[in-house]
Amino acid sequence: MRELGGSSLVEILVAVTLIGIAAAGTLQTMSILNRNAASIRLLTNAREIVARNIDTTLSESWSASNQPAILALTPASGSVYEDDVTLDNEVAVATQSDGVDLVRGVLTRTVVAVPNAVNADVRRIKFQINYSYRGRDFTYALTTMRAIDD
Amino acid sequence: MKTNGLASRSAFTLAEVAVGMAVGIIAGTMALSYMRTSAILLAKNISANRSNNTLRNAIDSMGDRLHGALTMPVLIDTTGSVVSSLPANGTVGDSQPAAGVFYDRLIGDPYVLIHPGGAGLLASDSSVSLKRSISPYASPPIPAPGDVLLIESAPAEMRPRVATVNAGAVNGNVQTIALTFTSSLGSAISWSVSRPKVARLVHREALLVMPSGTRRELRRYPTFEPMPSLNDSTKYSVISNEIGSQGAEETPFYLTTTNAFENKLFKLDLRVRVIGYERVLATKEANQFSAFMRVQTVIPIRSRPK
Numbered sequence: 035m036r037e038l039g040g041s042s043l044v045e046i047l048v049a050v051t052l053i054g055i056a057a058a059g060t061l062q063t064m065s066i067l068n069r070n071a072a073s074i075r076l077l078t079n080a081r082e083i084v085a086r087n088i089d090t091t092l093s094e095s096w097s098a099s100n101q102p103a104i105l106a107l108t109p110a111s112g113s114v115y116e117d118d119v120t121l122d123n124e125v126a127v128a129t130q131s132d133g134v135d136l137v138r139g140v141l142t143r144t145v146v147a148v149p150n151a152v153n154a155d156v157r158r159i160k161f162q163i164n165y166s167y168r169g170r171d172f173t174y175a176l177t178t179m180r181a182i183d184d
Numbered sequence: 185m186k187t188n189g190l191a192s193r194s195a196f197t198l199a200e201v202a203v204g205m206a207v208g209i210i211a212g213t214m215a216l217s218y219m220r221t222s223a224i225l226l227a228k229n230i231s232a233n234r235s236n237n238t239l240r241n242a243i244d245s246m247g248d249r250l251h252g253a254l255t256m257p258v259l260i261d262t263t264g265s266v267v268s269s270l271p272a273n274g275t276v277g278d279s280q281p282a283a284g285v286f287y288d289r290l291i292g293d294p295y296v297l298i299h300p301g302g303a304g305l306l307a308s309d310s311s312v313s314l315k316r317s318i319s320p321y322a323s324p325p326i327p328a329p330g331d332v333l334l335i336e337s338a339p340a341e342m343r344p345r346v347a348t349v350n351a352g353a354v355n356g357n358v359q360t361i362a363l364t365f366t367s368s369l370g371s372a373i374s375w376s377v378s379r380p381k382v383a384r385l386v387h388r389e390a391l392l393v394m395p396s397g398t399r400r401e402l403r404r405y406p407t408f409e410p411m412p413s414l415n416d417s418t419k420y421s422v423i424s425n426e427i428g429s430q431g432a433e434e435t436p437f438y439l440t441t442t443n444a445f446e447n448k449l450f451k452l453d454l455r456v457r458v459i460g461y462e463r464v465l466a467t468k469e470a471n472q473f474s475a476f477m478r479v480q481t482v483i484p485i486r487s488r489p490k
Contacts, residue, residue: 057218064225071232072473078236079479082243086451086482093484095447102442129478130471131430131455 073167076137079127080163080174083141087117087161088176097184105145105157105180112144112160127165139165148179155182224468227461231474234458235426239477242402242424242454246391246483249289249404250450253485254334254386257285257450259437262394264411276442281435281453284392286408290486291331292316292324293384297375298360304374304381311364312344314383319357326351327363327385330407334384337373343386344369345409392420393427393434399459400427400434428457428476453480 041049087104094102104115114123128136144160162175196204250257259267259282267282297305298313305312312333316324327333327346335342344365352360375381388409393400403420405412412419427433433455440449455478465475 061218061221061225064222064229068225068229068232068474071229071236075232075236075477078240078477082479082481086480089482089484090442090449093447093449093482094442102447130473131428131457131476131478132471134471136471136473 069168073170073172076128076165076167077172077174079137080139080165080172083117083125083127083139084161084163084174084176087115087141087143088159088178090117091159091161091180092178096180096182098182104143105159107147107157108143108145110144110146112142112162115141115143115161117141125163127163137165137167139163155184156180224464227464228469228474231458231461231465234460235456235475235477238424238426238456238458239454239479242456243452243479243481243483245404245423246452249389249391250287250483250485252289253287254290254384254487255288256439256448256485257287257437259439260284260286260390260392262392262414264390264392264408264414277440278451279439281432281438283394283435283437284390285437285450286388286390286405287485288332288334288386289389291327291385291387294382295324295327295333295361295385297335297381297383299375299377299381303372305369305372307370307372308368310344310368311362313360313362315358315360317357318354318359324385326359326361330409331385331387332409333363333365334386335373335381336383337371340371342369342371342373391423391437393436395429395434396425398429399425400429401425402427424456426456426458428455433457449482450485451480451482454478 091104094104096102096105116123116125118125120126123140124138125141126135126137127139130136140163142160142162142164144162145157148156148158150156157180158177159180160175160177162173164171164173166172259279261267262283264284267280295314295316298315300309300312316326327349329346329348331346332343333346335344344367346363347366348364350362352362373381387407390405390408392403392405392414394403394414395401402423402425404423405414405420407419414420427436432453436452436454438451438453440451441447442449455476457472458475461475465472469475
């Protein structure tokens with residue numbers, strides 16, 4: 035009749051341990067999935083920040099007598115730029131429902147002249163944003179070209 | 185006397201039952217806690233992905249249409265009325281935010297008007313003939329009823345709306361088309377026979393955030409001239425029904441002037457709140473982190489905005 039007596043303590047402990055490991059693994063996996071989803075959402079925000087500045091660059095009037103600030107030449111390494119009103123050298127990457135900025139980043143603008151045979155005023159413009167989220171660094175950049183309207 | 189060998193196992197002692205119940209309760213609580221945590225994580229994950237997907241889909245859908253806008257979008261409210269709140273000329277700043285915009289989407293150009301004789305088209309004329317190229321390299325489409333023909337004229341551009349279309353014969357790479365308008369021109373359009381008069385074809389569309397129950401919908405009205413009944417569901421398609429309904433979330437569109445030369449940009453401040461897990465996540469996420477998403481961006485239009 036010993037066979038009907040049930041599982042041994044060791045068997046139960048092994049089973050509980052396996053179930054615990056599987057459960058912990060599942061929860062950790064879902065937590066990682068959440069973190070990745072949040073990172074992807076932030077990347078969407080970062081892309082839009084860079085894209086809106088590239089679009090502004092391409093949309094501004096630019097003549098010999100009127101050079102928009104966004105098209106002014108910078109050092110080759112770029113300079114910090116912000117398109118909001120905070121004047122703290124940062125831009126909001128993610129703003130939550132109560133208006134609090136969850137993640138902020140540094141936007142860098144690089145505008146350099148492009149030499150050409152006819153000496154036209156042509157510039158290469160690059161916007162790059164750097165930000166951190168949960169201890170990891172992220173970067174997104176776009177580059178375009180622009181010629182003077184004159 | 186024979187005895188039943190199982191008699192000693194026929195029941196549990198009170199202590200055994202108590203221990204068994206305690207172990208069962210602990211195991212059950214752990215299992216429920218695990219399932220609850222899993223459900224919350226799953227709800228957060230779905231909400232985070234959906235809010236991202238909803239927002240990107242909305243921006244891409246609007247961008248797809250607005251990239252074809254021939255002129256700067258015009259801000260409107262939920263009645264379709266124009267919101268005239270642009271910054272004064274020469275000033276830098278944002279307009280008042282609005283619930284929607286309408287814009288003329290370019291269908292095709294150029295169309296060459298056939299001179300009707302005399303000085304040109306009369307104010308009482310309600311039809312015109314024109315030619316279009318059918319070359320595979322440049323072939324604006326045949327106009328359709330509801331399209332609007334933009335004809336440069338002084339003092340203002342004319343915009344007669346097409347009522348009927350009669351596509352005529354093809355001669356080489358050119359097709360002649362007769363159009364009738366929904367009304368007479370109202371003003372004469374004069375030009376010399378020796379100079380071609382060209383027109384462009386547009387179609388007025390609108391994007392509008394409208395209330396729908398307790399929430400807001402971002403709708404696209406494919407025909408906005410004349411303005412349709414805004415709540416007739418056959419007149420619009422829903423881009424997203426997950427637009428927030430708190431404060432400024434109802435008015436995501438605005439224009440901004442960027443310098444003293446009156447450059448204007450069309451800007452979007454779009455905020456979405458996904459539907460489905462509001463109760464589950466009500467107290468489980470700070471600032472509605474997973475279910476809420478906001479993007480501020482610029483949508484360029486076809487012609488450089490000025």
